[in-house]
Amino acid sequence: MIFEQIATGGCQSYLIGCSETSGAALIDPELSQIDHYIALAARDGLRIRYLIDTHTHADHFTATKQLAQQLDVPVVMHRASSAPFVDMRIGDGEMIVVGKLRLQAFHTPGHTSDSMCLRVEDCLFTGDTLLIGATGRTDLPSGDPEALYDSLFNRLLRLDANLKVFPAHDYKGRQGSTIGQELATNPRLQTRERAAFVEMMRNLNLSMPTHVTEALRTNMSGGKSVAQLLAEAAACVPFMALEELKARLEAAEEDLIVLDVREREAYEAGHIPGARALPRGQLELRVNQELPDPTRRILTCCELGYVSTLAAATLRQMGFRHAVALDGGMKAWREASYAIRAGREP
Numbered sequence: 001m002i003f004e005q006i007a008t009g010g011c012q013s014y015l016i017g018c019s020e021t022s023g024a025a026l027i028d029p030e031l032s033q034i035d036h037y038i039a040l041a042a043r044d045g046l047r048i049r050y051l052i053d054t055h056t057h058a059d060h061f062t063a064t065k066q067l068a069q070q071l072d073v074p075v076v077m078h079r080a081s082s083a084p085f086v087d088m089r090i091g092d093g094e095m096i097v098v099g100k101l102r103l104q105a106f107h108t109p110g111h112t113s114d115s116m117c118l119r120v121e122d123c124l125f126t127g128d129t130l131l132i133g134a135t136g137r138t139d140l141p142s143g144d145p146e147a148l149y150d151s152l153f154n155r156l157l158r159l160d161a162n163l164k165v166f167p168a169h170d171y172k173g174r175q176g177s178t179i180g181q182e183l184a185t186n187p188r189l190q191t192r193e194r195a196a197f198v199e200m201m202r203n204l205n206l207s208m209p210t211h212v213t214e215a216l217r218t219n220m221s222g223g224k225s226v227a228q229l230l231a232e233a234a235a236c237v238p239f240m241a242l243e244e245l246k247a248r249l250e251a252a253e254e255d256l257i258v259l260d261v262r263e264r265e266a267y268e269a270g271h272i273p274g275a276r277a278l279p280r281g282q283l284e285l286r287v288n289q290e291l292p293d294p295t296r297r298i299l300t301c302c303e304l305g306y307v308s309t310l311a312a313a314t315l316r317q318m319g320f321r322h323a324v325a326l327d328g329g330m331k332a333w334r335e336a337s338y339a340i341r342a343g344r345e346p
């Protein structure tokens with residue numbers, strides 16, 4: 001078996017491949033690492049056949065939907081998952097066949113109702129059901145400490161003690177463990193009586209993961225994250241550096257229109273000399289009056305450089321083929337002590 005473990009912050013993804021047939025499965029991929037997974041599979045001579053989420057993640061953005069479109073392969077989740085982009089829903093005791101490899105699914109609800117673990121040869125991919133030195137939390141949507149107790153003590157921990165444990169998270173850079181090690185040393189597993197375990201899980205008082213609302217929204221619906229929208233906009237827009245713009249303004253370049261897409265108040269408090277004001281919220285509806293010549297070079301700017309990227313992408317979609325965004329925003333412009341003008345333009 002070919003095995004790759006890819007860490008992104010605290011998230012762990014796994015690429016497992018059949019050394020005989022070169023087919024592979026990718027477990028719990030994370031959105032920012034898409035190129036990394038594809039490059040690793042290519043380096044190892046693997047073709048990804050399945051994209052698997054062990055559960056609906058609340059703390060990171062799954063890459064399964066986007067990779068499925070890119071690679072034309074199915075997304076696999078437990079049948080309790082509500083995500084509409086899942087192509088193959090599987091149940092407890094069923095297997096996914098990847099070349100000569102057999103990935104056996106165990107339904108292990110508790111962290112979420114759709115949590116499953118996958119056993120492949122001597123490896124157990126535990127998702128967030130069993131972590132190294134911890135367990136998944138049970139206080140997020142569909143979490144259930146009673147179910148987690150059963151999944152752990154009546155399923156996973158009864159498996160072979162030598163099985164290697166590979167969780168979906170580890171925040172301390174550890175690469176793996178075994179069922180035996182976890183049974184012996186995992187602090188949460190020392191509370192083996194059901195009521196006491198449930199009580200402990202109910203009183204962990206953990207803080208919410210940072211992107212919980214956005215991660216659940218996108219992972220459950222297949223919708224896009226803010227970072228994804230920005231990345232898509234940035235991918236079809238050229239940028240201009242602050243110094244380059246400054247030099248062109250000083251040379252009084254005629255073709256260039258600087259378009260400040262912040263709200264009027266922010267514009268009047270201080271803008272790039274000569275910039276026109278057209279707030280992002282009004283862009284599409286006012287573009288015909290404000291920018292009658294689509295052949296002009298239009299440089300968008302905003303406070304931080306995000307909204308201006310979206311605005312430049314919109315302008316390009318509307319046929320302004322020379323729309324470009326400022327690389328940075330007014331904050332960086334001010335910090336560089338470049339010229340600012342307050343109030344309205346003459």
Ligand SMILES: [Fe+2]
Nearest residue numbers: 056057058128
């Ligand atoms: Fe999770």
